[in-house]
Amino acid sequence: MAKTGAIIICSFILIIDIVAGILGIEAEIAQNKGKHHKAFLIECRQTVHQAYNLGIAAAVLLAVVHAMINILGGCVCYCSKEKFKRAPVDQQIAAITFLMIWVTFGVGFSLLMIAATANSRSKVSCGLSRRHFLSIGGVLCFVHGFSCVIYYVSVSAKGWLEESKNKREVTPQNSIAGFTSP
DSSP, X not given: OHHHHHHHXXXXXXXXXXXXXXXXXXXXXXXXTSOEEEETTEEEEXXXXXXXXXXXXXXXXXXXXXXXXXXXXXXXXXXXXXXXHHSOHHHHHHHHHHHHHHHHHHHHHHHHHHHHHHTSSSSEEEEEOOTTHHHHHHHHHHHXXXXXXXXXXXXXXXXHHHHHHHHHHTOGGGEETTEEOO
16 A cells, blocks of 8 residues: 555656656747847846746746655655665665755756746846756756655655565465464
8 A cells, every 4th residue: 555655656746847847948948939149158138928937837846846755755864974884775775865856956946946037027137148047957857856756765665665574474375273474
């Protein structure tokens, strides 16, 4: 039963992050339809309201998934290298992917918000070039989704192993007249 719940949760997380990634890439496409002039690192762009809406929607979905995976998966943290090395492989994977989730979220969310808010004004905006911020943020949504799935599976692996061990101990095949074999 726990495995079916995990499959549903992982599918839901992955679908939302894929949608966020697609929205980020679509926002980049909409932004590129506006007029822009570039001179070295300074760029003047006509703002595109659709790029703003799509970029904000992608950032919100990314934040929702990030909050959801942190609530469902909890925090895996090791204070010393020795504790990390002694931990089981599934917990080591969980700790590494937990760090990866936070990094991809921080960079992806920042890129999406920076590029989306640049399109929030109603006039032409000039400043440092922000080319491809929305599409890179969208791709990081995909990376975030796959990292979340790996993280949730590795966090849940301990419970699955205990559940399968308990099932093996009390199956009808292992019991004779009500007594269970070791």
